[in-house]
Amino acid sequence: MTLLARSSPRAALAASSSSLTRSALSAATRRSLSSKAAPTLAPAATTSSSSSSSSRSATASSPLNAPTRSLATHATSSPSSSKGPTGVLLMNMGGPATLPEVGDFLSRLFHDRDLIQLPWQKRLAPLIAARRTPKIVEQYRKIGGGSPILRWSRLQGEEMCKLLDEIHPETAPHKPYVAFRYARPLTEEALDEMARDGVQRAVAFTQYPQYSCSTTGSNLNELYREIMRRQERGAPEGNIEWSVIDRWPTHEGLVEAFTQRVKDVLNTYDPSIRPTVPIMFSAHSLPMQIVSGRGDPYPAEVAATVNAVMGRLGWSNPYRVTWQSQVGPSAWLGPQTSDTVKGWAKQGYKDAVVVPIAFTQDHIETLYELDLELAEEAEEHGMKLKRAESLNDHPLFIKALADIAAAHLDSVYGGGVHDKTGEVAQTATTGQVFAWNQGRTSRQMQIRCPGCSNAVCGSQKAFFGQGQVGVGEDLMRGIGGQE
Amino acid sequence: MTLLARSSPRAALAASSSSLTRSALSAATRRSLSSKAAPTLAPAATTSSSSSSSSRSATASSPLNAPTRSLATHATSSPSSSKGPTGVLLMNMGGPATLPEVGDFLSRLFHDRDLIQLPWQKRLAPLIAARRTPKIVEQYRKIGGGSPILRWSRLQGEEMCKLLDEIHPETAPHKPYVAFRYARPLTEEALDEMARDGVQRAVAFTQYPQYSCSTTGSNLNELYREIMRRQERGAPEGNIEWSVIDRWPTHEGLVEAFTQRVKDVLNTYDPSIRPTVPIMFSAHSLPMQIVSGRGDPYPAEVAATVNAVMGRLGWSNPYRVTWQSQVGPSAWLGPQTSDTVKGWAKQGYKDAVVVPIAFTQDHIETLYELDLELAEEAEEHGMKLKRAESLNDHPLFIKALADIAAAHLDSVYGGGVHDKTGEVAQTATTGQVFAWNQGRTSRQMQIRCPGCSNAVCGSQKAFFGQGQVGVGEDLMRGIGGQE
Numbered sequence: 001m002t003l004l005a006r007s008s009p010r011a012a013l014a015a016s017s018s019s020l021t022r023s024a025l026s027a028a029t030r031r032s033l034s035s036k037a038a039p040t041l042a043p044a045a046t047t048s049s050s051s052s053s054s055s056r057s058a059t060a061s062s063p064l065n066a067p068t069r070s071l072a073t074h075a076t077s078s079p080s081s082s083k084g085p086t087g088v089l090l091m092n093m094g095g096p097a098t099l100p101e102v103g104d105f106l107s108r109l110f111h112d113r114d115l116i117q118l119p120w121q122k123r124l125a126p127l128i129a130a131r132r133t134p135k136i137v138e139q140y141r142k143i144g145g146g147s148p149i150l151r152w153s154r155l156q157g158e159e160m161c162k163l164l165d166e167i168h169p170e171t172a173p174h175k176p177y178v179a180f181r182y183a184r185p186l187t188e189e190a191l192d193e194m195a196r197d198g199v200q201r202a203v204a205f206t207q208y209p210q211y212s213c214s215t216t217g218s219n220l221n222e223l224y225r226e227i228m229r230r231q232e233r234g235a236p237e238g239n240i241e242w243s244v245i246d247r248w249p250t251h252e253g254l255v256e257a258f259t260q261r262v263k264d265v266l267n268t269y270d271p272s273i274r275p276t277v278p279i280m281f282s283a284h285s286l287p288m289q290i291v292s293g294r295g296d297p298y299p300a301e302v303a304a305t306v307n308a309v310m311g312r313l314g315w316s317n318p319y320r321v322t323w324q325s326q327v328g329p330s331a332w333l334g335p336q337t338s339d340t341v342k343g344w345a346k347q348g349y350k351d352a353v354v355v356p357i358a359f360t361q362d363h364i365e366t367l368y369e370l371d372l373e374l375a376e377e378a379e380e381h382g383m384k385l386k387r388a389e390s391l392n393d394h395p396l397f398i399k400a401l402a403d404i405a406a407a408h409l410d411s412v413y414g415g416g417v418h419d420k421t422g423e424v425a426q427t428a429t430t431g432q433v434f435a436w437n438q439g440r441t442s443r444q445m446q447i448r449c450p451g452c453s454n455a456v457c458g459s460q461k462a463f464f465g466q467g468q469v470g471v472g473e474d475l476m477r478g479i480g481g482q483e
Numbered sequence: 484m485t486l487l488a489r490s491s492p493r494a495a496l497a498a499s500s501s502s503l504t505r506s507a508l509s510a511a512t513r514r515s516l517s518s519k520a521a522p523t524l525a526p527a528a529t530t531s532s533s534s535s536s537s538s539r540s541a542t543a544s545s546p547l548n549a550p551t552r553s554l555a556t557h558a559t560s561s562p563s564s565s566k567g568p569t570g571v572l573l574m575n576m577g578g579p580a581t582l583p584e585v586g587d588f589l590s591r592l593f594h595d596r597d598l599i600q601l602p603w604q605k606r607l608a609p610l611i612a613a614r615r616t617p618k619i620v621e622q623y624r625k626i627g628g629g630s631p632i633l634r635w636s637r638l639q640g641e642e643m644c645k646l647l648d649e650i651h652p653e654t655a656p657h658k659p660y661v662a663f664r665y666a667r668p669l670t671e672e673a674l675d676e677m678a679r680d681g682v683q684r685a686v687a688f689t690q691y692p693q694y695s696c697s698t699t700g701s702n703l704n705e706l707y708r709e710i711m712r713r714q715e716r717g718a719p720e721g722n723i724e725w726s727v728i729d730r731w732p733t734h735e736g737l738v739e740a741f742t743q744r745v746k747d748v749l750n751t752y753d754p755s756i757r758p759t760v761p762i763m764f765s766a767h768s769l770p771m772q773i774v775s776g777r778g779d780p781y782p783a784e785v786a787a788t789v790n791a792v793m794g795r796l797g798w799s800n801p802y803r804v805t806w807q808s809q810v811g812p813s814a815w816l817g818p819q820t821s822d823t824v825k826g827w828a829k830q831g832y833k834d835a836v837v838v839p840i841a842f843t844q845d846h847i848e849t850l851y852e853l854d855l856e857l858a859e860e861a862e863e864h865g866m867k868l869k870r871a872e873s874l875n876d877h878p879l880f881i882k883a884l885a886d887i888a889a890a891h892l893d894s895v896y897g898g899g900v901h902d903k904t905g906e907v908a909q910t911a912t913t914g915q916v917f918a919w920n921q922g923r924t925s926r927q928m929q930i931r932c933p934g935c936s937n938a939v940c941g942s943q944k945a946f947f948g949q950g951q952v953g954v955g956e957d958l959m960r961g962i963g964g965q966e
Contacts, residue, residue: 343935449818
């Protein structure tokens with residue numbers, strides 16, 4: 001939008017005559033002002049804009065291509081001409097809703113080169129998936145025959161959008177879509193649905209509060225590739241105007257919802273022992289190759305969530321951040337949740353609380369790994385575990401999702417965030433700035449991991465971050481010719 | 484104090500007739516009330532108190548001994564009978580002040596079994612130290628012939644205590660002492676000095692904002708062993724009444740001081756590129772054996788500091804938590820700071836800021852590793868680094884130290900924290916609770932790492948956490964006979 005506001009006065013004018021007049025205009029003005037503060041970015045943008053038709057390939061391998069192509073497409077649309085709803089795309093890993101879907105789910109997972117890189121991956125992935133399928137089918141059978149994640153996601157999306165229509169009417173109506181990385185509905189299905197609805201403006205809203213290249217990054221890469229495919233074949237949904245909520249590890253509402261869930265469990269203990277019960281905040285682990293080798297930001301963001309929740313709890317209990325779901329022979333980040341149980345049991349602890357801190361819905365990782373596998377292991381070691389409920393449909397969590405989306409939309413399109421009376425309660429310019437209300441993406445998203453060798457990440461960041469203050473130097477160098 | 488207030492009405496009476504009457508009394512009442520809320524702890528305490536003279540060994544190998552012995556000694560003193568100053572013991576790693584001290588410094592470091600466990604350590608440690616000495620001497624020579632850490636620590640301590648006398652007069656006068664783990668003044672020297680001054684009440688104040696068993700934990704184990712030795716030989720300083728500030732990773736004043744240091748660097752960049760310059764928050768790394776194997780809380784607390792600083796900066800720049808000072812062939816936590824520089828340089832970045840986030844004074848790690856070694860490496864890769872200054876004598880940092888100590892002393896001895904006019908501005912009971920104002924130790928300190936096999940850690944935690952709500956189950960089990 002910064003680029004539009006600067007390079008296309010027509011778009012700004014169009015915005016000023018729309019029904020969103022005042023807010024859109026002030027947003028455009030604001031962005032125009034902020035772009036003046038970053039003059040070195042202008043030449044890059046101008047250059048790329050003028051070479052817009054030069055390169056078109058299905059999957060851009062150079063950071064050059066992505067912004068070039070998308071600037072050209074964005075120039076053909078503007079927020080004010082939007083007729084369809086504002087799409088809110090809930091991105092997540094997903095899980096098989098039924099047992100027959102387990103095989104495909106695993107196959108997609110092992111094919112994902114943003115997640116895992118194997119030699120002869122196209123041949124190996126189906127084999128590994130096939131070998132693991134029976135075991136995983138059994139796990140899903142034990143939790144009722146499938147993952148509830150789609151059901152929760154649909155419900156969260158619907159409820160969030162209802163609130164969002166109230167607190168950010170400027171971009172209403174809002175419609176939720178679900179894009180899972182490994183289960184249906186896949187990103188391509190979500191885009192098809194958005195195309196049918198005539199969506200012209202959408203927010204890619206990761207449902208992982210903490211960013212990892214293996215999770216949100218993989219979803220964004222997939223979304224980017226799908227968009228490129230649509231642009232390639234001239235499909236209108238290739239022109240959707242995107243912005244990204246890429247992380248929200250310490251959003252106040254998220255923290256409060258987690259805190260309530262933890263309090264609910266702590267309150268089940270007798271006050272005499274309550275403050276002595278240790279809490280394990282359990283998050284999905286990552287291979288050390290990704291943590292130490294690539295420099296993934298995820299462990300630090302998980303720790304930030306935990307710190308915020310413990311702060312809200314008044315540091316009421318001893319605790320640790322622990323890591324679950326490790327597989328295979330390579331080194332993963334620890335301490336493992338199961339080792340933590342064993343260690344504390346050995347030290348004489350009889351009770352512990354486990355809090356799933358990186359998933360916001362129930363999943364195989366909570367319902368099977370924690371509730372069945374870990375609980376049984378704990379019992380064998382003489383310890384009784386209690387798990388904090390997943391956020392699922394907690395009203396504070398639904399409200400948090402809506403607040404995050406509203407603050408984000410305000411930072412991109414203006415309009416402020418309204419309270420129940422319809423008054424503007426806060427705006428990105430007057431209120432505090434967070435990772436999720438910095439405009440099209442967070443600044444943090446604009447840099448690649450120091451050890452990243454995945455070219456798609458560069459192109460994807462350049463595409464989604466276009467026109468954003470401080471967009472990656474990959475882009476600046478590539479287009480502006482810094483070297 | 485909880486135990487004293489409950490088990491010794493005489494001590495409470497003595498307090499009520501002292502010059503600190505009102506505040507001491509209300510604190511005693513408060514603690515008495517809070518101890519009623521944790522009835523299961525009472526029997527343990529009573530039991531241990533009545534068996535106080537049964538076991539005395541120089542280094543307690545069982546959690547049983549420590550609290551037993553110390554409860555007995557505490558009963559002989561009370562805050563109101565204190566004549567010497569309140570000691571504030573600044574604990575840190577330390578560094579050789581002169582080149583001839585380098586050898587001893589390294590030798591102590593490699594002897595420290597709380598830090599590193601080697602086979603035949605007593606024989607190997609001097610050999611490794613001797614072999615590394617020439618190289619490290621050379622590094623200290625390049626930064627001016629010695630570590631400035633003692634000079635900074637003395638200054639920080641003096642300035643902090645001046646403020647502390649004003650904002651927590653109830654425990655005034657306060658006197659700073661320095662206890663380094665590997666350089667002089669060692670813990671034993673600090674205790675000697677405290678003995679000469681007639682100190683009867685002291686705070687062990689770690690100067691590492693983030694807790695690791697390898698740093699603060701090692702200092703506390705050493706302090707615990709020294710106290711046991713003094714008790715063993717009946718020295719009066721064995722009876723000093725201790726409390727511990729064991730971590731303060733997200734104290735507001737600390738975060739603000741760091742934020743100012745980072746802003747000072749960011750402001751040296753042209754506004755046009757300022758928001759694109761990535762920040763590396765660099766902390767001393769740890770072997771993965773300690774992180775994943777033992778479950779050390781340090782990486783999560785470092786991440787919490789970084790998150791708080793970035794929040795205060797309004798997420799102004801892309802950033803990463805990075806890890807420095809890795810040595811040897813085993814796996815350490817990464818991404819390494821030097822690899823991060825190389826990775827981003829490869830991606831085209833020309834500038835980066837580095838912020839030492841886990842040291843609060845200049846050290847070999849800042850002055851040599853970052854300013855000379857890393858800066859040179861960066862230059863070779865075409866990148867210009869700027870380092871945020873260490874906190875050293877930043878007034879906001881000195882004030883933070885005093886605020887932390889005052890809030891802590893208030894939580895142990897009452898009296899509130901006073902503002903400049905002498906009014907009580909906050910108290911632990913009316914204000915927010917943090918890790919550093921939870922009484923004698925934080926609750927987090929009361930649990931051992933899940934993979935801990937160091938018996939001293941258990942005894943040490945039991946000793947310093949005595950009478951504290953929620954003290955480790957090691958203790959409860961050992962004394963209360965839960966099993």
